[in-house]
Amino acid sequence: MGxxxxxxxxxxxxxxxxxxxxxxxxxxxxxxxxGKVDQAKSSLKDAGEKIKDAFKS
Structure with missing residues (x-):
């Protein structure tokens, strides 16, 4: 994740x-x-980036 x-x-x-x-x-x-939806989107994007990083290793 950058x-x-x-x-x-x-x-x-x-x-x-x-x-x-x-x-x-x-x-x-x-x-x-x-506001709650914006926070949920942020959490999902963060989780997606972590998954991408895990597969790069």
Missing amino acids: AGDKISNKIDDAGGKAKEALGKASGDKSTENE
Whole structure:
């Protein structure tokens, strides 16, 4: 997994957490759920990169 991918995934995760918190604070369930989805996508991308790295070894 490249450093750029790690950074991108961390940024996506942080953005998702911020969006979720904003949704909770404002009572906007749609924004809160979008934040959760962004975090899940980040986790999946991270897992996919780890699998790719395992097969490269």
